[in-house]
Amino acid sequence: MASLIELSEVKKTYHMGDVDVHALRGVDLTIDAGEFIAVMGSSGSGKSTLMNIVGCLDRPTSGHYLLDGKEVSRMSRDQLADIRNRTLGFVFQSFNLLTRTSAVENVELPLLYQGVHTKERVQRSKEALERVGLGKRMDHHPSQLSGGQQQRVAIARAIVGRPKVILADEPTGNLDSRTSVEVMALFQALGRDGITVVLVTHEPDIAEYAARVVVMRDGHVMSDTRQKPKDAAAAVAELPPEEAA
């Protein structure tokens, strides 16, 4: 079976005035469908640049990037928008939900740009919210939700378009440890459904939940190890019960 994500000799150079910044100096990385992979590295290691390229938000200066068998490194802005819309789902550290807009309306956003008609759009958005355990808060606005709930709305938004890959950029960065583990349990469950999850984090205890850890340094892949992931669902069960707030 062909790999879902295949990066070969990917380089990215930024021109900052007279100085060239080599963010990626030749990255080879292959990710198979259904993998749960964590990308680690200090700031400046190139992990954000890598995520942007994998997420089709940016194009490599040189090298090749095959996503689901398609060469995307030379695609136009419109084509990349289509790829992001149908093949990828994003989860951000700061959630990036639209304020004063209900959970359902936040989740349906990718479907709007797909041109899915209203009935199916609402139906699928509700299903996605139920999938992340927010079936009862569909009409809540972000300001009425806790951080963990907001991130789950964002995850629902990421999966509603039935993507092959979910890219999560420090998804637990703004969450307390308990909700962090809950979110990781959700990602693991998505992985079991066959969705590939690429997670960027600098927290080693979060990376423990991934089956594979890639460490970046100075624009190179420094290490690429496979591990037995920690079970997040079990970890949640072990935590002391949440105090009633």
Next chain:
Amino acid sequence: MSILHTLRVALRALMRNKMRSFLTTLGMIIGVCAVIFSVAVGEGAKAKVEEAFAAMGSNLLILMPGSSTSGGARGGSGSQPTLTWDDMRAIQNEISTVKYVAPVLRSQSQVMSEDQNWSTSVQGTSPEYFAIRTWPVSSGSPLTQSDVESGAKVCVLGQTVVDKLFGTSSDPVGQMVRIKNIPFQVVGVLAKKGQSAMGQDYDDAVLVPYTTFGAKIQGGLKNYINGAVMIGAASPADTSRAETQITNLLRDRHHIGGTDDDFFIRNLTELANSQQEGTKTMTTLLNAIAAISLVVGGIGIMNIMLVSVTERTREIGLRMAVGAKPKNILMQFLVEAMTLSTMGGLIGLSLGVLGAKVIAQSFGWNTLVRPDVVVAAIAFSGLVGIGFGLYPAYKASRLDPIDALRYE
């Protein structure tokens, strides 16, 4: 993403900052309101002037005997009868742009019925007069050619004269009146025409055949016309041409080499036009103010849209990340700008129409709101939205999703 949904998103974004949206549209509101209002007032005034001149007669030229110089002293217009009946006939027969010609000889005379009397303007004229002035009779019949030829002692009364001599609700056709003690039979009553633009009462007049007038009321020179000649051109466009042709014809007939004419022509169509020039200047001025206001309003919209794009940079980044194409973002902001400007246009339109109504009622001005102006105002306000919204929308669509997502 459908237009309808884009519109909904735009409306919601605008509702989020109600005060700001309202202030932004204020420029458009004032601009469109001023356009609608000024055009309504201008058109109303124009209609009133047109009405006033139509009452005088259609395509009317008035030919008057001019000054004559005797012993170095130049007499004013009409100081000497210089026009002959032959001149009149020549105009009638030789100039193709002239349709009707009628002499008008005037005399202020006392007119008497059985028990009343009234001083009015007695005018000797021909049947063509009724056609030139588009003035029908409301009862009886107008003067006829045979009345003129036989010098019949018949007359047609204006409504005011009827009111004074016979009372308001009587029909005097067939009765006798005395003009300068000579009995005349009333054959017709003129339809009510009202006042001229200068406040002169058109209906205060008595018409008699010009032959009878010359023989019985105001004796005078046999060959000369002791009054004016009314000339009806074939069409409004012909009035200027007819004026030139008559001038040339009369100079030729009177052997006038230069421009010291012994006659004078008033072109009422031109007079009407020049009257309207004044209104036009006013309307142009108001429209200029409106145009400036619309441009300022447009700049206000552009300004606020730029602020909005900056404020919502992260939203734009997110929309792009989940699959919005640049053209989707462009449309979103363009529709938002258009919604702003069109809303302003609609509010301005309502206020303008309302203002025109209020003015019409409280000052008695004529106002006229033309539907094409309404459509144009709305279309133009939409265009302002597109014109001034394009740059901010383009700017939004060109944002880099990575930078946009990171924007604080």
